Amino acid sequence: MKKPVAVGGERDLAHAPTLVTFQGVSKTYDGKVHVVKSLDLTIAKGEFLTLLGPSGSGKTTCLMMLAGFEVPTSGEIYLGDWALSKKPPHERGIGMVFQNYALFPHMTIAENIAFPLEVRGMNRASVKEKVTRALDMVRLPQVADRKPSQLSGGQQQRIALARALVFEPELVLMDEPLGALDKQLREHMQYEIRSLHMSLGLTMVYVTHDQTEALTMSDRIAVFAGGHIRQCADPRKLYEEPSDGLVATFVGESNRFDGAITGRDGDVVTVTTAAGTRLRAAAIDVGSEGSAAVIVRPENVRVGAAASGLDDTIAGRVADVVYHGDHLQVHIAAEGLDVVAKQSARDVVAPRPGDEIVFGFSTAHARAYDPARTDH
Amino acid sequence: MSQSTMPLTPLERLSGWALAGFAALTAIFLIAPILAILPLGFSDGEFLVYPIRHFSMKWMEAFFASEKWAVAVKNSFFIGALSAAIATVLGTMAAVGLARHDFFGKKLITGLVLSPLVVPIVIYAVGLYFFFAPLGLTQTYTGIVLAHAALGSPFVVVTVGASLAGFDHNLMRAAASLGAPPMLAFRRVMLPLVLPGVVTGALFAFAASFDEVVTVLFLAAPDQRTIPREMFSGLRESLSPIIAAASIVMMATAIVLLIAVELLKRRAERMRNEA
Amino acid sequence: MTDVTAAERDLVRAHARAERGRRWTAFFLVAPLFVFLIFTFLVPIGDMLRRSFMDGDVASVWPQTVAVTRAWDGSGEAPAALWPALAADIKASAASDTVAVAARRLNYAIDGGRTLVMKAARRLAKIETPPNGDWRAVFADLDETWVAPKTAAAIRRASGPVTDFYLLAALDLRKTDAGAIVTTPEKDRIYRTVLWRTFSVSGMVTLFALLIGYPYAYLMTRSSKRVAGVMTVFVLLPFWTSLLVRTAAWIVLLQEHGILNDLLMRIGLIDHPLRLIFNRVGVVVAMTHVLLPFMVLPLAAVMKGIRPETVRAARSLGATPMTAFRRIYFPQTLPGVAAGALLVFISAIGYYITPALVGGADDQMLSWFIAFFVNDTINWGLAAALGVVLLACTTVLSVVYAKIATGRRFA
C-alpha cells in the first residue's frame, strides 16, 4: 500500500522500476508526414503521466501505439520486459478508457463490466463478485441492470473506468476521458480518478487538452508538439521552469515580449524591444545575440507601487480590469501589447481603466527563449 | 396534411385536397390489384375471372393436394433458404471487409459485388445456361442455388454495410483492450450490433430467390418446379384460379417478410439511438 | 546526411509493410464473395458476351475450308483449293450430323444459305470423285450461287475466329461485300425498333412512376406519423409481393372480361370491352405498378431530409406557394428524382417477365429477343450481341446512378 500523499506531483518516483519504454518510436500514417518522431520516453511503475499538447501533436497516436491499435512504423515499445510489437492488443492487458467511453450499447452495465472477466474465462461466481465490487468502487451499485443509454454522461464515464479497471491491469490509458463532461463534474471526476490511481497503485497514461487538469492530476507531464516531446517534467518544474518557449506559453498563462538580445551577463540577457524598452531576463534557450521572446507569468507582473523597487519598469495605460472573484486581471496597454497582470482582489487600491501606470518584473521571473521554438 | 401553421389561401386548401385525393388514388393503384386477385382463390369457377358466383375451397384444396405444387412450394423454400444462407455468409464478410480500410481496387470490387442488382436478369440467365452446361450444373438444384446466392448477395452487402456505417469502431478497440481476441470481439460486440442488418439482408436475399423465375426457366429441369415457375407457365397457359391460390401463399410469405423487416428496422433504430 | 535518408527510407518501407497487412485483412474478408461472384456471375456473363464476336461455328465443322479461306485475302476469284476442301468438309460434317451448324451460320451470311448447304450435303454424299477432278464444276452444277464470287467471300467472313457480324446486326447494320458498313434496308430493320421500343416503354414507365410517385412521396413525408405509416405500408406491400402475383393481378384486372372493363361497362362509360391487355397499355400499366416503389422510396428518403424551414423562409420572403415550391422545394428534391428515375429506368430496360405475360407480340423488349434467340432460333451470336447492347446501356446508367448516389452521401 502506498501512503496517501497530500500534494500531487511531489511523490518520489525516482526509484520506482520502469514499466513502459518508448524506444526511438516513429509513426507515419501516410508514408509522408511523421506524426511521431523518434520518441524516447520511460514511464515508471505507479506513475501518473499526462500527455499534453496542441491538437494534432500525436498524443492519441502514442496512446494507440501503446494500446496496440496502431503499429509504430519504426522503433519499439516495451511493457516491462516484453517488446510489444508482436503482441496483439487483446494480449497486452492494458486498461483503456475511451473519450466517448465505448460502452457496448447492447449489453447491460453489469455485462459490460463482466466482459473482460468473461473473455478471460473467469467463473461466474467470481465474475459476479468482481462486478459488484467494481460498481461499488465507482459508487454506482444501483445501475447494474441498466443499459448504457440509460445513464448520464458522468455515470457512463465512471462505468467505463470501472470496466477498464475490473480486470486489474497494471497500466491504464485514458484519452481525454473527461472531455465531454461539464466543468463541475469534471473536477469531481478528476479527484476520483486521482484517488483511484493512488489507492490501487496503478500506472496511468492520461491525455488531455486541459492544462489545469494536467497540472493538478499528474506526477509528470509530457508536453508534445509536432511529434516531439518538448519537455517532460513534474508539474511544478514544468510551470516554473519551462525549458522552451512553447512549453512556457502552452502551459499556464503568459505575457510575451519580443525583442533583440543586446547584451549578456552570465545567465542574464538584456533584451531590447522594438519600442526600445530594455528587459533583463534569465537566459534559458538563447545565446548572446539574435532575437528573443521574454515570457513572464501574469502573477509575476508587478503593477504600480509594487513595481517601484524594480530596476526596469515600463509605462502603460490600464485598458481594462476584470474581476475574477479571487483575483483581478489588469489589462495594460503598453508598446502596442496587451499585458496581463494578476492581482489579489483584496488589494485596496485597484487600478481603474484609463489610469496611467507603471509595471515591471524581477529578472528571476522573466525568462528569455528562442522565438523560433516558442510559436505553436 | 402538412403541419404548417401558416394561414392557407383557398387555392392552397384546394390543392391540398387535390393532392390528398391524388395520393388516395395512388394508394388504390398500388394495393387494389394485389387485393383483387386473392378472392379468386376461393372461386368455384374454372377461370381466373370475376364475378365469383360461389365461394368454395376447391382451388385451395387443389393447390395443397397437388403433387406438382407441393414440390414447387418445397423447392421454393429450400432454394430460397439455402441461397440466402450462402449469400448472407459471403455478403456479411464482404461488407465487413469493405467497411474497413481502403485497398487497391476497392471501388471496382464494390461495383462488381453490387452488379447483380442491375444486370438484366435475362443476360445473366443466358450466361449461366451456357456456362453451367459443360460443368453439368444445368438442370440441377445446385446450379439454381448458386445463381440465386449470387443474385441475393448484394442485398446482404448493402444492408450489412448500412448497419456498419453506424457502427462505432472504437467498440472493437474497447473489446480488444479488455482482452477479447478478434473473433470473440466480432461475435460478442460487432455481430449483435449489426445483426438486424444481417437478418434483413438474409430476408431480402430469400425474397429475391423466392420470387426469381428467369434463371429457373433457363436452368431448371422440367420437373424442378418452383412456385414462380409454375405461376409463369400457368399464366401463359391455363389461367386457372389455382394461380390465385398460389398467389395467396406468396402474399402470406411477403407479408411475413415485410413485417419481419420492419420490426428489424425498428430494432436497429432503437439500438442506434441507444448507442 | 545519407544516414538520415536511409533511416527515412526504412521508415517508409516499414510503413508500407504495415499498410499492406491491413489491406490484406480487408481483402481476405471480401475475397470469398468476390471469387464466388467471379465464377457464378462475372465469368458466365463474360462467356455469353464473348459469343457476340466469336465466330467458331463454321470453323468447328469445316476445318479444311476455313484453312483455305483464312489464307485467302478475299479479293477476286476464290482459290481453287477451296472447292475440294469444301466438298470434303460438307461430306464429313453431313456424315457426323454437324452440317446444320454451318448451315445455320451461313444462313446469316448468304441469302438462302441454309437450303444451299443442306441441299449440297444431300447431293455431295453421292459423289465420290468429281468428273475431271473439278469440284468447282460440281458446285456450279448444284447451284450457281456457290460459285458467285460473293459466296466465297461470305464463307470467308464466316470463317472466324472473330466477327463483327452479330454486333452490327444488333444495331441493324451490316457489312457490304466491299466491306463498308451500311444500314440494313428499311423492311429488314428489327433491332433498332426493339431498342427504341425498350427505351420508350422504359421512358414512359419512368415518367408515369415519377408523376404518380412524386406527389405520393411528398404527402408521405409531410403527413402525421400514423398516415405516413399507412402510406409506407401501401408502398412496401407491393414491393415485397412477388412480381408474378402482381403480374397475374393485372391480368385479372385488365383482361377482356376483367374487373376494369366490367366496372366501366356497368357505369355505362363504354358499351363493349376495351382492349387493355396484351398490348402496350397493359405493359406500361403493369410495369409502372411494379416499379413504382423504386421511385417512391428514394424520393421519400430525399424529401425527408429537406428542412421545411427553407420553404417557410421563402414564403416569409414573399414567395407564393407555387414559387416557393418551384424555386426552393423542387430543386432540393432533384437528387431523389434522379436516383428514382434512374433506378426505375435501369430496371425497366431489362424487364422480361411482365412484358412477356401482359404484352402482345409488338410489345416485347430487348430481353425477350435475347431469350428468343437463345431458346427458339439458337442464334446465340445475335442473342449475345443484343446482350452487349443492353448491358452497355445498363452499365452507363448505373455508373451515373452511382455518381449521383455517392455525391449525395458526401453532400
Ligand SMILES: Nc1ncnc2c1ncn2[C@@H]1O[C@H](COP(=O)(O)OP(=O)(O)OP(=O)(O)O)[C@@H](O)[C@H]1O
Ligand atoms: N488514422 C489516421 N490516419 C491518418 N492520419 C491520422 C490518423 N490518426 C491521426 N492522424 C494524424 O496524425 C496527427 C496526430 O494525430 P493525433 O490524433 O495523435 O493527435 P492528438 O495529439 O491526439 O490531437 P487531439 O488533441 O486533437 O486529439 C494528426 O495530424 C492527424 O491528422
Ligand SMILES: [Mg+2]
Ligand atoms: Mg487525440
